[in-house]
Amino acid sequence: MKLKGKSAIVTGGASGFGAGIVHKFLAEGAHVMIADINSDAAHDMAAACGDVAIAQTVDVSDRASVETMARTALEHFGQVDILINNAGITHLPAPLEAVSEDDFDRVFNVNMKSVYLTAQALVPHMKSRKSGAILNVASTAGVSPRPNLNWYNASKGWMITATRTMAVELAPYGVRVNAINPVAGETPLLKSFMGEDTPEIRAKFLSTIPLGRFSQPEDMGNAAAFLCSDEASMITGVAMEVDGGRCI
DSSP states (O other), X not given: OTTTTOEEEEETTTSHHHHHHHHHHHHTTOEEEEEESOHHHHHHHHXXXXXXXXXXXXXXXXXXXXXXXXXXXXXXXXXXXXXXXXXXXXXXXXXXXXXXXXXXXXXXXXXXXXXXXXXXXXXXXXXXXXXXXXXXXXXXXXXXOOTTOHHHHHHXXXXXXXXXXXXXXXXXXXXXXXXXXXXXXXXXXXXXXXXXXXHHHHHHHHTTOTTOSOXXXXXXXXXXXXXXXXXXXXXXXXXXXXXXXXXX
16 A cells, blocks of 8 residues: 555556556555546446446647646645556557648647646645655657657657656655556557557567566556555656667
8 A cells, every 4th residue: 555645647558568567556555536538438437346436538749638637636635646647649650741830730739748748737735745756658659659650759758757757846846756668468459559550560679578468557557656656665756667778
């Protein structure tokens, strides 16, 4: 119960890595807001989890939506101890010059602008309490990019740098900021990363992961729970690779 008494917001919490983080946090004693653009999925998941979880519909690229999410969490929990910036998207594999401006804007707004918006909405609260943990779900793509995912790779590299500079600035206020870098995992985004889901393409992806498997939502939950717990009270500014050796 390393998160007992803690309250957390997990964006993109109704599926994939976000759902893995939510389930682990609940198992460790936290109360969690499952914040997702998929309202039905968020509410169904919260209902299945019982009164320790609440659902919130959010578009993390929209300021008003993010502010409503933060305000609702504060009203319900009284405080927000942990913020997980997990919501993310990618563009389909394509040469960098062929990615449409609309696709670029979506990646920018969901993967990057969202971190700015959630920080504006919740960092003042954490600073006032001299306590808090923020975890950004970045990617191995920000460390060891794959071809044809150029602007997605760049957005995750930005997220890693944002994590480090946030950590330096917020450390005097007792707020820790870390990131995790998953490798491709069994989530709804996997097909988008690969372009198409075939045994041959899966084998090609797996050949780049020394441990020989895709990451699972549970892997992210375990890493996130540690980094957001008091056990990691001396850890800030870290971008932890949870990648089966992909970045070696």
